[in-house]
Amino acid sequence: MTVARFWRKIPQRYNMIGTKCETCGRHFFPPRSFCPDCRRAGKIVEHKFQGAGTVVTFSIIHTAADQYADLTPYVLAIVKLDEGPKITTQVICPPDQATIGMRVKSVFRRIATDGESGIIHYGTKFVPAE
Amino acid sequence: MRDVAVIGIGCTVFGEKWGSSFRELFVEAGALAIEDAQLSGEKIDAMYVGNMSAGRFVEQEHIGALIADYAGLATRHIPSTRVEAACASGGLAFRQAVIAVASGMEDIVVAAGVEKMTDVEPGTSTDTLTGAADREWEGFMGATFPGLYAMIAQDYMHKYPLTREQLAQVSVKNHFNGARNPIAQFQQEITLNTVLKSTMVADPLRLFDCSPVTDGAAAVIVAPLDRAKEFTDTPVKVLATAQASDSIALHDRRDISTLDASVAAGQRAFKMAKLTHKDINMVEVHDCFSIAEICAIEDLGFCKKGEAGKITADGETALNGRIPVNTSGGLKSCGHPVGATGIKQVYEIVQQLRGEAGKRQIDGATVGMTHNVGGTGATVAVHILGRA
Numbered sequence: 457m458t459v460a461r462f463w464r465k466i467p468q469r470y471n472m473i474g475t476k477c478e479t480c481g482r483h484f485f486p487p488r489s490f491c492p493d494c495r496r497a498g499k500i501v502e503h504k505f506q507g508a509g510t511v512v513t514f515s516i517i518h519t520a521a522d523q524y525a526d527l528t529p530y531v532l533a534i535v536k537l538d539e540g541p542k543i544t545t546q547v548i549c550p551p552d553q554a555t556i557g558m559r560v561k562s563v564f565r566r567i568a569t570d571g572e573s574g575i576i577h578y579g580t581k582f583v584p585a586e
Numbered sequence: 587m588r589d590v591a592v593i594g595i596g597c598t599v600f601g602e603k604w605g606s607s608f609r610e611l612f613v614e615a616g617a618l619a620i621e622d623a624q625l626s627g628e629k630i631d632a633m634y635v636g637n638m639s640a641g642r643f644v645e646q647e648h649i650g651a652l653i654a655d656y657a658g659l660a661t662r663h664i665p666s667t668r669v670e671a672a673c674a675s676g677g678l679a680f681r682q683a684v685i686a687v688a689s690g691m692e693d694i695v696v697a698a699g700v701e702k703m704t705d706v707e708p709g710t711s712t713d714t715l716t717g718a719a720d721r722e723w724e725g726f727m728g729a730t731f732p733g734l735y736a737m738i739a740q741d742y743m744h745k746y747p748l749t750r751e752q753l754a755q756v757s758v759k760n761h762f763n764g765a766r767n768p769i770a771q772f773q774q775e776i777t778l779n780t781v782l783k784s785t786m787v788a789d790p791l792r793l794f795d796c797s798p799v800t801d802g803a804a805a806v807i808v809a810p811l812d813r814a815k816e817f818t819d820t821p822v823k824v825l826a827t828a829q830a831s832d833s834i835a836l837h838d839r840r841d842i843s844t845l846d847a848s849v850a851a852g853q854r855a856f857k858m859a860k861l862t863h864k865d866i867n868m869v870e871v872h873d874c875f876s877i878a879e880i881c882a883i884e885d886l887g888f889c890k891k892g893e894a895g896k897i898t899a900d901g902e903t904a905l906n907g908r909i910p911v912n913t914s915g916g917l918k919s920c921g922h923p924v925g926a927t928g929i930k931q932v933y934e935i936v937q938q939l940r941g942e943a944g945k946r947q948i949d950g951a952t953v954g955m956t957h958n959v960g961g962t963g964a965t966v967a968v969h970i971l972g973r974a
């Protein structure tokens with residue numbers, strides 16, 4: 457991934473800045489600039505997410521793409537944020553402790569590296585909340 | 587709109603075809619289809635080709651012109667168009683060809699699909715396929731395709747009583763069928779233990795829950811139904827063509843283990859054909875993973891939600907069952923050259939309707955269906971075909 461492609465997503469990836477529609481109150485993460493419900497009547501503003509949520513479903517990844525191979529086995533999950541939207545993320549915990557319905561909170565972590573000399577991609581993962 | 591018929595079909599043997607290049611695969615399938623239709627190449631008015639990612643698999647773009655050129659049609663300057671919707675590229679190419687003929691704009695149109703996947707390392711193919719999902723918000727977070735479908739499986743098994751053995755039976759059944767298909771990548775039967783003891787890929791999915799990386803191409807030729815008899819004694823009528831879309835990311839779906847785009851495309855197809863699921867003699871569904879076949883059977887209406895595992899274990903989807911599913915061996919056993927799969931599904935159904943499916947033949951088959959999924963369900967193409 458080029459520097460610019462990663463850099464422009466830093467607010468979302470580092471700080472979970474998404475959006476919400478002030479017309480209907482629906483939250484969006486990753487951010488959307490167009491509300492599918494209100495359409496042209498929607499008013500989109502920035503929203504910082506709290507980073508708390510619940511695991512909806514998960515898998516333990518044993519075979520990964522090259523950049524993520526060092527992490528295996530890791531827990532990939534869909535987390536429903538308390539504000540509403542669902543996201544795909546990793547949950548840092550022993551794989552046999554991952555469960556549907558577990559409460560999680562966001563943490564800042566390294567996600568992947570572009571080879572030995574490439575840029576390091578950071579972002580948000582989740583850990584068990586209790 | 588005009589009625590449309592399939593007048594010719596061709597398909598390469600699927601597999602790791604190290605001796606064949608991208609363009610050779612396409613030419614082989616196209617030549618078989620043209621020969622099957624007893625057609626002379628200069629009668630072709632247009633071509634559509636489904637291809638997901640030649641740019642990453644063989645570093646070649648501009649596929650439409652390339653295939654027309656190597657089909658020997660460069661000097662005829664016919665319109666030739668690449669269609670891309672990840673693993674549903676082939677289904678969409680077929681749909682575009684049908685629409686072109688139905689509209690009256692073209693008469694003889696080739697719909698093809700081709701993918702050459704084994705010229706790259708496995709890590710690169712895994713990464714390339716991740717582009718069928720949301721690269722920024724799924725792939726970046728470490729999601730793989732098996733991982734995404736594993737999360738569908740985990741959600742499904744949390745909600746419904748699907749056992750690990752029932753899920754494995756999907757692959758066992760598809761290998762049984764593939765063992766009877768001369769174009770299949772894996773022509774061997776397997777047992778439940780083969781699946782249950784295979785390498786874990788993305789829990790709960792194991793290696794034998796996953797379709798393979800495959801090279802291959804398929805081509806079919808469509809024409810107006812009223813001209814079909816000029817070319818073949820056994821035309822197959824296109825009774826319905828339907829397509830639907832949904833969110834690119836799995837996490838944005840209304841329900842993780844229902845492909846709403848499958849539901850929508852299936853309903854549209856049945857409405858267009860004025861048929862119900864009871865009229866379908868066999869269906870080719872998109873079993874990129876075992877759980878995908880479970881969802882597909884339900885989403886298309888062949889059984890209630892939560893019951894597909896049971897009807898699979900009971901043999902209702904087997905060759906001699908109530909609704910045979912994936913008589914070709916499906917993506918699991920026949921192979922999954924992603925851009926070609928949607929066309930191969932049509933190839934299989936046409937063989938069944940002509941009574942040419944050999945040891946896989948469903949007796950008295952008159953109506954069949956294809957179901958081709960892009961990504962985790964962001965695009966779905968459904969077609970219904972019948973004996974003309």
